[in-house]
Amino acid sequence: MTMQFNDETFRGDYTYHNSQKAIRRFPFPFDQDAYMYSVNIEQHPGGPEGSPFEVMFDVDEHYVAEMKDREITLAEDPLRCQSLPHMELAGWDLLELIMVSKARDYPELFTLHRDGNDWHWINKPLGIEKKFTFLDPTTLPCGPMEYITRQTQGDFALLHERDGNLWMDAGMVTSQADWSLDFDVGMNFFEWHAPVPKARKMGVFDKALKFLLSVGQDQSYRRLNWTLTVNPRLDTSPETYHKWGPEKRSVTPENVGRKQFLRVELQTFFRLPRSNALAFPIRCYLANLEDLAGQPKWGRRLHRVLRDIDPTLAEYKGFAVNQEMIVDYLSQFDDGAPTSPGIFPDG
Amino acid sequence: MKLALKVTEIEQLSPLVKRFRFEDPKGASLPVFSGGAHITVEMPEGDTIRRNSYSLISDPYDGSGYEIAVRREDRGRGGSLYMHRKLSEGDDITVSTPANLFQLDLRARKHVLIGGGIGITPFLSQLKQLDMEQKPFELHYAARSREEAAGLKLLPKAAHIHVHLSEEGARMDLGAILDGQPMGTHVYTCGPEGLIAAVADQAARLGWPKSTVHSEAFTAPPPGEPFDVVIASTGQTVTVKADQSLLEALEAAKVEINYSCRGGVCGRCRTKVIACEGRILHNDHWLSIEERAAQKDIMPCMSRFKGTRLELDL
Ligand code: FES
Numbered sequence: 113m114t115m116q117f118n119d120e121t122f123r124g125d126y127t128y129h130n131s132q133k134a135i136r137r138f139p140f141p142f143d144q145d146a147y148m149y150s151v152n153i154e155q156h157p158g159g160p161e162g163s164p165f166e167v168m169f170d171v172d173e174h175y176v177a178e179m180k181d182r183e184i185t186l187a188e189d190p191l192r193c194q195s196l197p198h199m200e201l202a203g204w205d206l207l208e209l210i211m212v213s214k215a216r217d218y219p220e221l222f223t224l225h226r227d228g229n230d231w232h233w234i235n236k237p238l239g240i241e242k243k244f245t246f247l248d249p250t251t252l253p254c255g256p257m258e259y260i261t262r263q264t265q266g267d268f269a270l271l272h273e274r275d276g277n278l279w280m281d282a283g284m285v286t287s288q289a290d291w292s293l294d295f296d297v298g299m300n301f302f303e304w305h306a307p308v309p310k311a312r313k314m315g316v317f318d319k320a321l322k323f324l325l326s327v328g329q330d331q332s333y334r335r336l337n338w339t340l341t342v343n344p345r346l347d348t349s350p351e352t353y354h355k356w357g358p359e360k361r362s363v364t365p366e367n368v369g370r371k372q373f374l375r376v377e378l379q380t381f382f383r384l385p386r387s388n389a390l391a392f393p394i395r396c397y398l399a400n401l402e403d404l405a406g407q408p409k410w411g412r413r414l415h416r417v418l419r420d421i422d423p424t425l426a427e428y429k430g431f432a433v434n435q436e437m438i439v440d441y442l443s444q445f446d447d448g449a450p451t452s453p454g455i456f457p458d459g
Numbered sequence: 460m461k462l463a464l465k466v467t468e469i470e471q472l473s474p475l476v477k478r479f480r481f482e483d484p485k486g487a488s489l490p491v492f493s494g495g496a497h498i499t500v501e502m503p504e505g506d507t508i509r510r511n512s513y514s515l516i517s518d519p520y521d522g523s524g525y526e527i528a529v530r531r532e533d534r535g536r537g538g539s540l541y542m543h544r545k546l547s548e549g550d551d552i553t554v555s556t557p558a559n560l561f562q563l564d565l566r567a568r569k570h571v572l573i574g575g576g577i578g579i580t581p582f583l584s585q586l587k588q589l590d591m592e593q594k595p596f597e598l599h600y601a602a603r604s605r606e607e608a609a610g611l612k613l614l615p616k617a618a619h620i621h622v623h624l625s626e627e628g629a630r631m632d633l634g635a636i637l638d639g640q641p642m643g644t645h646v647y648t649c650g651p652e653g654l655i656a657a658v659a660d661q662a663a664r665l666g667w668p669k670s671t672v673h674s675e676a677f678t679a680p681p682p683g684e685p686f687d688v689v690i691a692s693t694g695q696t697v698t699v700k701a702d703q704s705l706l707e708a709l710e711a712a713k714v715e716i717n718y719s720c721r722g723g724v725c726g727r728c729r730t731k732v733i734a735c736e737g738r739i740l741h742n743d744h745w746l747s748i749e750e751r752a753a754q755k756d757i758m759p760c761m762s763r764f765k766g767t768r769l770e771l772d773l
Pocket residue numbers: 717718719720721722723724725726727728729743745758759760761
């Protein structure tokens with residue numbers, strides 16, 4: 113089966129859209145009718161057939177358009193991709209992990225031939241064919257991390273382990289929700305999480321760090337995080353706030369269903385073999401309230417979660433100003449019926 | 460994850476040290492790793508499985524096999540004796556995937572590696588990685604005599620590889636090694652505690668930042684007198700035999716517990732002590748002096764107990 117890729121934009125006229133299939137497989141992040149910040153970690157990959165959890169690196173109908181959007185962001189601000197010199201080996205590790213996984217999981221889209229360190233990579237959706245020498249950076253047009261993450265959906269952080277902490281020493285960040293690479297390169301785990309309210313006090317980060325440090329070479333994990341954004345915009349970085357911040361005020365009771373998007377991050381963790389670094393891919397999925405409410409279970413649950421959420425979290429997640437409008441809109445989908453457990457839609 | 464492998468080579472490197480090579484029975488490629496990584500080897504004996512961790516000494520980017528070097532400890536718990544006496548070429552062996560608690564800091568301008576005795580082992584994979592990465596380094600290997608220096612057979616001959624044999628009058632001079640190294644040099648030490656302390660001392664005296672001084676003091680858990688522990692959640696009493704570690708005894712009793720290094724350095728097995736009437740014999744490198752004195756935590760991979768009652772929060 114070949115995949116159809118959408119012709120769509122994540123800025124300007126915002127023609128981004130989800131097919132029925134994409135909506136049904138959306139990684140809805142709430143497994144119950146209330147939300148609590150937690151370290152909800154599961155093994156990855158693994159999940160129902162067709163879900164975004166099934167394979168290591170999910171490729172979907174937005175792939176080609178997302179890669180174009182990344183190109184635009186990088187052309188405007190090359191510092192969205194940075195790698196300190198000692199992270200090059202981790203970049204090769206990541207390139208290998210992604211190429212091997214994609215060629216295995218999507219043979220009709222990607223091919224990788226390896227003869228020792230002579231590699232031949234074919235990426236059909238993006239029309240790329242490249243012969244290069246593994247571990248030899250002179251044979252690629254840019255560093256290995258940049259090369260492969262220009263061809264992979266999601267943001268990427270590469271973390272270096274030292275002194276019992278993790279340091280974000282490389283990354284490709286063009287679709288971040290609430291953090292900025294320029295600000296975070298060289299920062300450790302606690303520094304770059306500092307703004308999350310409550311979590312520090314709950315000791316969540318100490319536990320999360322302990323967990324991350326113990327991730328072994330053969331194990332990989334995921335967790336979901338979420339926020340809300342107005343318009344299907346990938347690049348909601350602090351640097352470009354002046355471009356997207358004011359859009360929050362363009363929401364009206366008439367357009368909120370189409371303009372207000374739930375933004376879900378599928379965060380995964382991998383221990384890389386040669387560098388012993390941790391790879392932290394953060395994949396972003398977007399769906400508007402109208403599309404989500406088309407699944408009755410999600411409509412009911414989303415209403416309850418956003419209505420009852422702790423006000424500091426609504427503030428932190430950036431939707432407090434529009435919360436009333438959002439909850440009013442969603443209330444029409446909530447008949448008070450109970451919802452089934454788990455995140456997947458009914459039927 | 461565990462890897463079911465075959466022993467394909469055993470070589471006597473010195474009277475006390477043997478080299479072992481493990482490969483996949485079907486020739487499949489094993490996960491590559493980073494310099495300084497170790498694997499945990501399972502040694503089933505009777506109703507218990509003993510597990511020891513050993514540094515990998517083979518080429519980290521070569522997945523065709525894993526190699527380790529094991530020194531026979533005649534007064535140990537029996538792990539090394541199992542490796543030396545029971546294991547033959549062609550035998551099955553189960554090992555863990557590699558993990559690394561002693562990785563190179565690739566930010567360093569130069570790496571100085573100092574290995575004493577069997578402490579040479581983690582450097583054997585690191586120097587291959589440094590060669591491949593074309594990073595400047597020098598290695599110093601100290602041993603008592605040529606006969607005991609098992610590492611000699613495994614080290615390449617090169618100008619930046621120095622062997623110090625005390626019996627031949629060539630004692631290692633740490634001052635001379637560390638003084639005058641370029642700014643941004645990192646030093647790594649593995650071997651007896653005395654050597655690690657001496658290097659740290661020398662580096663501090665020369666004003667090296669703490670973050671540039673690395674060491675690994677991983678030893679197998681020592682044997683000792685048998686003792687009992689009580690598991691708080693079930694009330695069950697577990698007896699730790701003389702030649703068993705507390706961690707091994709807990710595993711044999713099917714008590715769930717985390718571990719990685721099994722050598723008191725990773726912190727993974729740390730367990731809360733609920734009641735302690737007696738003295739914990741701390742043998743780990745994880746707890747601080749204050750934490751040891753408090754007797755509120757124990758590292759079951761290494762430590763033992765002497766007294767009337769020890770109750771663990773498990
Ligand atoms: S298992 Fe590593 S400290 Fe006990």
